[in-house]
Amino acid sequence: MSNNPFYKLSGFIQEWIFSHGWDELRDIQIEACRIIFETDKHMLLSTGTASGKTEAAFLPAITEIYENPPASIGILYIGPLKALINDQFQRLEELLDAADVPVWRWHGDVPRNLKQKMLKHPSGVLQITPESLESLLINKTVELRRIFGDLQFIVIDEVHVFMSSERGRQVQSQLERLGKYFMKEPRRIGLSATLGDYQLAEQWLQGATGIDVITPAARGLRNKRLKLAVEHFFHPNPNPTSFTEPARPSGGKFLPAHQYVYEQTLGTSSLIFTNRRDEAEFLVASLKEIARKQGTPDYYYVHHGAVSGELRESTESIIKDPNQPSVTAATLTLELGIDIGSLERIVQLHSPFSVSSFLQRLGRSGRRTGVSEMLFVHYEPEPSENKPIHELIPWQLLQSIAIIQLYLEERWIEPILPHEAPFSLLYHQTMSILASSGELSPAALAQRVLTLSPFKNISMADFKQLLKHLLEIDHLERMEDGGLILGIEGEKIVRNFRFYAVFQDSVExxxxxxxxxxxxxxxxxxxxxxxxxxxxxxxxxxxxxxxxxxxxxxxAGKMRYFWPGPGMDIHTKVLKRMRKILFEDTRYKYLQPGALKRIDQARKLARIVHVDKHVLFQLAGKKWCIMPWIGSIAYRTLQRLLDIMGKDSLGISRISGWAPYYLRFEADDQEPERLEPLVKALVMQANTPRELVDPDEQFLMNKYDKYLPKLLQQKVLAEDYLDLEELQQLAKDWK
Structure with a gap:
C-alpha cells in the first residue's frame, strides 16, 4: 500500500479526492506523483484535454509545500490567459480551503487590495500572467527575494502556446532574471495538450537550469472517441465576408450557415470558435435574431479579448452551469484549458489555422462523456462559371479536411519554429532591466541582457547598434560617468502599463x-x-x-466592426495535404451532404485544369495566378521575390492575393509554357533572404520593432519571417 503514490499525498488532498468521487488516480497523476516525490527533476506533462494534467501537477506539488512550508510563495503558476487563471483559481481555492494554504491571483482584473494582501504575506500558490510578472520585476525589485526566495515549483500551463510566441521567450527571460533571488533552483512543471516535438519542449522547459526534464508517456486524444462533421453552404450574399454584410439575404430569410448553426446548437451547451472577433459578434447577433423570430430563449454570448473582464467572467460562469443551455462564440480566449465540464458540442466557423488549434478546440468538449464532438461550418459565395480558377477552389473547406486528416492519419502537430532575431524582445528586456536596476554601465547591461537564453544568438555588435540607436531617440540617456539610465522618451514607455506586454495590443x-x-x-x-x-x-x-x-x-440590430490584428501562419504540410485531397477519391465519412458536393465539384475542376501539373495559370492577357501550395512563410518569401526580383526580369507588377493560397500578378510574357519555368528559375536564382529586403524598408511586425534601428528591423524580416531555403526546396517540385 505504501508504494501507491495516493498515500503519499497529504491527508486533506486524499479527503478531497474521495469527496469528488474519484475511484483512483489516473495514470498521468500516478506518474506525476512518482516523479515529484521520488526525483528532483523537472516534469513535462503532455496529454489530452481533461486527462487530469492540472491535478497531476498540483496535487504532489501542494503536498510538498504543505508538508514543508516554504518561507515565501511556494508554487508559481504562469498561465497565458486571465480566463485560464480565473478557472484554475476557483479549482485550487476549493482544494486548499481546508488546508489554510492561500492561493492568489495576479493579473489586470484582480483588485489592488488583494494584491496588497499577497505582498504582505507571500505564501502558498501565486497564479500570474507574464505581463503581471514583468510588472513585479520592474516595480517590486526590492521585495522579490521575500516573495520568491524559497520558491519550490514553477508550473507553466499551455507550454506549446508560450513556446511558439514572443511571450514564451519573455517568460524564459523572466525566470532567469528571478534566478538570482532563489535560495535554490525551483523545479519546473510544464503542461500541454498539444505538443509535436517533446524534445524541443523539454529543452524549452529546462531553459538555463541544467536540470533534466522527465516526460511521462503521452496519450493525447487517443483514448477519446471523436465525433466530427464538416458541412458547407453557398451564401446568397455576393460578399459574405464584407464588413457591411446585411443582416440577412434578400427575401427575409436568414443566412443558411447561421440558420444551420442555430439548429445544431439549439438547447445545448456549445462553444462556437471563430477566427476573428467580428465573426463572433456578427454570428451571435444573427443567432439572437433567429431566436427572437423562432420564439426560443436567448442564451447566446460572446467571449473575446475586447470584451470587458467583468462580462467575460460572467459568461464563463454561465458556460460552466450544467443546469442551463448556453451558446458562446469565442476566439482564442476560450481555446485553452478552462474547465467546462458540461459542454456538449464545439462548432468551428471556417477552418482553424493549425492542427494544434484544432486539437485544443476539440478538447473543450467531451470532458465528462468521453466523446469529443466538433462541427465545422463553412460558407462562401456561390461561384459563377466565369470565375477564375483560384476563386473556384474551396480553400477553407480543404484546409479543415487537411487538418483533420493530418491528425487522424499521422497524429502530426506543427513543430515550433525557432526565432533567430528576437530584437523586439531584446529592446523590451533591455528597458525592463534598466527600469528595475537603475543606472548600469554598458558592459553590465550587456552582461545582464545577453546572458539570457532567448538572446544567445544576438551579437555584441548588434546590441551596441541597438544601444546607440536608443540613445539617439532618447529612450536611453548616458550619465557623466558613462552609465546608462532610461531617457525621457524611454520613461514614458516603460511607466505605461502597456509596456509589460510584448504582444501587439491595438485595443485602446x-x-x-x-x-x-x-x-x-x-x-x-x-x-x-x-x-x-x-x-x-x-x-x-x-x-x-x-x-x-x-x-x-x-x-436593436446587428452590424460589423473590424478589429485589426495579424493572422496566423499556416504550415506547408497543411497546404500539401490540401492539394492531395483534390486528387483523392476518398469520401471522408465526416463530410455532410453540402461539403461532399462541394469537394466533388472542386476535384472535378482540379482534374480538368491540371492543378496537379501546374502552379501558374493564365487568367486573361497579362493577368496571372500562381497557386504554389506552400505555407505562410514560404508564401511570404515568394511574394517578395516576385515583387523585388521579378519586376525587371519578368515585368511582374500589381501583385495581390490571399495568403497562403494564391498570388495574382501581371507579367509581360503571355505564354504559359515560357513564364512558368522562368518563375521557377527566378526562385532558384536568389542567394539569400537579404536580397528580398528593400534597403530603405521598415519592418514593423512585432510590438517594439518601431524602436529598432532600420538594419535590425530588416534582420528580423530576413531571419524570422522569410525562408528562401524552404521555398527553393518546394519549387523543385513545380512542374
Missing part, C-alpha cells in the same frame, strides 16, 4: 454604458456611430477623447 478605446465597462475598441468613434460588442449593438452617446473612452446605450 474603453466602451462604457451608465453602469459598467462593456469592452474596448480600436478606434475612437463619433457620436451616433454604432458598435457591436459583447453580443449587442451600442450607439455612441458621448465621446471623451482625452480619456480614450466613449459612453454608449444599447440599441
Amino acid at each position: 478605446i474603453t466602451v462604457k454604458d451608465t453602469t459598467r465597462e462593456i469592452g474596448r475598441i480600436a478606434h475612437l468613434p463619433n457620436t451616433g456611430e454604432r458598435i457591436p460588442l459583447a453580443g449587442f449593438v451600442w450607439e455612441v452617446t458621448d465621446v471623451y477623447p482625452e480619456q480614450k473612452a466613449v459612453l454608449v446605450e444599447k440599441v
